[in-house]
Amino acid sequence: MTEPAPGTGPAAPPPTPGRIAWTIVLLAIPLAGLALLIARPALDLEWEHQPTHFWLVLAAGAINAALAWAVAAAARLRRDARLVLVSLSFLAAAGFLALHALATPGVLLSGSNTGFQLATPVGLTVAAGFAAWSSADLDGEHGARVLRLAPWLVTGLVAAMLVWGVVSLLEVGPLAAAPPERMTIPFVLLAVVGLACYTVAVVRYLRMPRHAASPLPLAFASAFTLLAEAEIAVVFGRNWHLSWWEWHVLMLAAFVVIVIAAQRSWREERWAGLYTRDTAAGEREVSVLFADLAGFTHFSEGHDPAEVTATLNAYFTDVIPPLVERFGGRVDRLIGDAVMVVFEDAAGEAPHARRAAGAALALQAAAATVQAAHPDWPRFRVGVNSGVANVGILGTGGGRTYTVIGDTVNVASRLEGTAPVGGVAIGAGTARRLGGSATLRPLGALTVKGRTAPVEAFELVGLDEP
Incomplete structure (x- = not known):
């Protein structure tokens, strides 16, 4: 098994044979039930x-949409390629x-619709x-390509779903035909492709490093297994029978598994168990x-605690966050009366050094406005370093x-x-x-605490417009 990425915490102990056996049994129950319903049609009750x-x-759709939003937000924040694709x-x-929900008679249409039935x-x-x-x-480079x-x-996927919905409503082309029966070519072809992809995903997620702090890789392998079983149930299920209801429940169960696993993960880095090695512990230009x-x-020492709190809130609420959002930085931490912000290169944005320099000058300008109304308040010193x-x-x-x-970080602090x-x-x-x-x-070559070699420093006076 691949070694855990540095800094991601201790690896989880390997699962015991008994736990593996119980997991296999639990995941096999839906397929066994489906096989029984197929073999004994009399048991496949209609409801x-x-x-x-x-x-x-x-x-199921609401839970899934919430997961998509949460993972996408983490993907943007951490610039992680795997999270992008999971979202x-x-x-x-x-x-x-x-779209399948809209196929429910009486919701949007009075009768069945081929496109909406095939949507699932x-x-x-x-x-x-x-x-x-x-x-x-x-x-x-593989991850960098995904980020680009x-x-x-995202645009292509949303457009495809919208087009599918419109074409389904207009009932044009192949979607003008009557809804296909189960076990026909459209369902079988989709199931074969889906099963192949889910199998690849399950095997690879099971081989990912698993950490004591995150159950996510195993949870995703389990969820993808349930979705693969749902693909099979879609092929064999009879409308409004137990075999048909089964794939609805399997999809809901798959998404609930992910929700439970995410809730059990450390809240500040909930999706860290899925991070690529570059995200979890990689070197970057910042x-x-x-x-x-x-x-x-x-x-x-000379002011009331309430006034000291108001001072920090004015700076850290009204001055710094807007500047960080404007220049695309990320607040790494607040340390008492100090703040540390990190800038990385991102598509469509100026280089990180320019954005950091612009943010530093803008921060001092915004702070000066606040200080004009409060001349006795302390003033900022700002240091920026790149590497x-x-x-x-x-x-x-x-x-x-x-x-x-x-x-690079230590020098910026000094x-x-x-x-x-x-x-x-x-x-x-x-x-x-x-x-x-x-x-x-x-500013000359400065001798800074904790560093043997002097550091060449400059005072940033201004920055030309791009």
Whole structure:
């Protein structure tokens, strides 16, 4: 088995043979039940209840849509390729399942509709394709390619679902025919493709490193197994019979498994069990900004605690967050009266060094506006440094955080300590990346605490418009 990525916590102990056996038995029960219903049609009881069908499908779709949103948000925050593809898998299943819900007679149409009835196997198969892709090796250029394609993949998937819905309503082309019977070519072909993809996904997720702090890889393998069984049930199930209701329940169960596993994961990095190695513990080019209030200890000593709290809230609520959002940075941590912000390169955005420098100047400008109304409040010193840092997860199940570490970070912190009050000090790495677009004032080679070699520093005076 692949070794756990550095910094992601201890590996989970291998499952016992008894636990493996019970897992196999539990996952095999739905297939055994389906086989019994097929072999003994008299047991495949019919129950047609439109409201139950609608609400069951709606519940499964709502849970799935919530999962798609949560994973997509984490994918954007951590820029993780696997999470991008997992969110697309959830989105495909949720979207086409919503179309199937509309096939319930009396909801949107009075009768059956071919496109809406085929929506579920189509959605399961598309979701299976993204699931198999998400299980691949997505480090390095492979992951970078997925991140570049992500906006196009989302747009294409949403467009495909909308087109399918419109064509289904208009009943044009092949969707104008009567709804196909179970076990016919459309269902079988979709099931074969879906089963192949889900099988690949299950095998690969079972081979992923599993950590004591995250049950997600095993949970996803279980969920994909249930969805594969749902593909089989779609082929053999008879409308409004138990075999037909089974695949609805299997889909709902698969999504509930993921929800339970996610809830059991450490909340601050809930999806960390799925991160690629590059995300969990990889080296990246970053710019790190430290901002600290000079003289804050003396200020706190001479003022009421309520006023000190109001001061921090004014800075950390009204000044810093808008600037971070504007320049695309990520608040790594708040440390008393200091803040650490990380900038990375992202598609469609300016280079990280330029955004960090722009944020530093904008922060001082915004803080100056606040200080104009409160002349006795302490003022910021800001330090920025750019270079290679290790980006990933620190901690175990009892406390996990996503952060950057390394000399680049340490120097940024020391530069902040030497910056002029109300000014911005940057390191040589940042100055080199800014080139001629920045107005700089040399601060000389500074000796900083904890470092043998001196650090060349500059005061950032201005930044040309791009």
